[in-house]
Amino acid sequence: MHKGVFYALMAATLFGASTPFAKLLLAKASPVSVAGLLYLGSGLGLLLWYVLRATLSRKEEGETTGLKRQDLPWLSGAVVAGGIAGPVLLMLGLSMTAASSAALLLNMEGVLTAMLAWFVFRENFDRRIFIGMLLIVAAGILLSWEQTPALGVPWGALAIIGACLCWAIDNNLTRKISASDAVQIAGIKGLVAGTVNLLIAMIMGATLPDATTVLMAGIVGFCGYGLSLVLFVLALRHLGTARTGAYFSAAPFVGAAISLLMLGDRPGITFCLAAILMGTGIWLHLTEHHEHEHEHEAMEHAHEHVHDEHHQHEHDFAWDGKQPHAHAHRHLPMVHAHAHYPDIHHRHGH
Template identity: 55%
Template sequence: MAQAGSTMAILAAVLFGISTPLAKLLVHDLSPWMLAGLLYLGSGIGLGLVRLARGLSASQERNERSIHGIEWFWLLAAVFAGGVTGPVLLMFGLTATSASTASLLLNLEGVFTALLAWFVFQEGFDRRLVAGMVAIVAGAVVLSWGGTVDIVGGWGPAAVVAACLMWAVDNNLTRKVSLADPVDIATIKGLVAGSVNVGIASALGDGLPAVPTAAAAMLVGLLGYGVSLVLFVIALRHIGTARTGAYFSTAPFVGGIASLAIFGEPVTVGLAAAAVLMGLGVWLHLTEDHDHEHVHDEIEHDHPHVHDEHHRHHHDGPVTEPHTHKHRHGRLRHRHAHFPDAHHVHTH
């Protein structure tokens, strides 16, 4: 399942990365806030329509389960942090921060995501994983470097940093609900974040664009923000927050490659350097071997699963895999290569 998680995270980064140059084609007709709002609304409305088209029982038909219990608290907290607080902080920060400085500071989201995952939510890590994260972030910094940076004595850069922290909190809290239906999660987050950003744009005096422009932006948002987020949540389920965030941090490089084809931009030294650094970082993560003796405490939960070494329970009749139902895990001590998925949330 680790390979599946890594694949989902990389695909999420590819879709999000491609959406950036596509969004640039629309930015001359829209303000940044209205564009962001329509992108998010496109993801929320589009996925919501998909959900309705499948019927109210779609989660069961797709072997996914609904959000329930304490998960609603974690999801609402994630939405408040990343969909409400983050955009507002970024709005205020950008008013007092140069574009080059803001672009550089936005790379802190990946750093904060990993630090929170490792030191607050107790995901396991080692020197190889840290080195990979450093290489990927270094590649992102090379891509976003504008030649100058000014972060001294201003509240603007501090607000941008705070926005990155809120998105990192969002990523880590979303991991806590990642066993639920990812389409439901992405729909809710898209609708809330889209409403907030459109509200910000309206407060700044922006009006809604023409229908063709709005439709184009929402279509890009459905793929680059909606489907991408669904894949991101699935990756969180299998490989944890820090690793998913690291893979997703390659999105700017994907966007840079896509810009070569869309805008005919030249290959720069920065893009080539970023390719080397990010390629090294991804390789370090893909070749990670986290193997040690660990204990599984007794737990009862429900989530999509197959009958692997962690799921050896009995069914009265034939079942399809994967499937979802409430099941119990007994206490178990063993050793094997693993990642911080739902069954391996332990300290080191």
């Protein structure tokens, strides 16, 4: 399996599994408080990981993948959209929606991510990928319709779709800095978003729940938001935004399965039909094959790599031959053909 696909599917599994647990937490704290605790748990856990890694590892001279000053605008936008607005909307939606249906509605994140990647950030796509996204959209519409009350608007479903839009913006902005340290990116997002959301909750009059609930929220946040986001950033690096979003569409099925087993939700015909449509759409993405002759322009960046056909360069520091390793390096122009994704080395036109 391509490692980018593995990263995306693992990220999806962790995030999907967190949805029903977040639903349980809403019984003990306000939506904004839960959003803050989840992200703060993510940030604190990743901060500990970052410090331990820096303490225990010995990097060679020149090894660096940390964020640069020019990355900060992209990171700031991602934090506001995906770390602050997105989680609050999700918790509000979960408070009004069955966890199993909410989990499947989260598939809209992959669709909206792809739409922005294709039409705003000009990432390539083909008919197969487009049809798969249409099937996922149809499933999302079915689930939203099922949530419509007798009178009024399905605010729960709309709030969850709003959260998906926020995360779609976050994903496309994060792709711009995905070559940087994934732990650092995810850790900053968690710390900033968690702190801001908790402050908002306190201003709104919320109080912190008991210590057990706080601890549970921290653990769920670290696994479902922190580790998941680290893996998601790595997937962005290797697959591009739209493809990562497509593979990440597996997340809601994990959440829905756990919800059905753990919370006793009963799926109806609409739910089952939506699951079939979404599953077919994901299958179309998983079976994609993209290969053609393409040109690499000269570029310079820093990320962890091995000396494959795309990384034939010299070192301006003493290198012990260890691979993979990370440092700033330059790519020379080249033309060749092979199967590929729109990763950090394949952002060419078609």
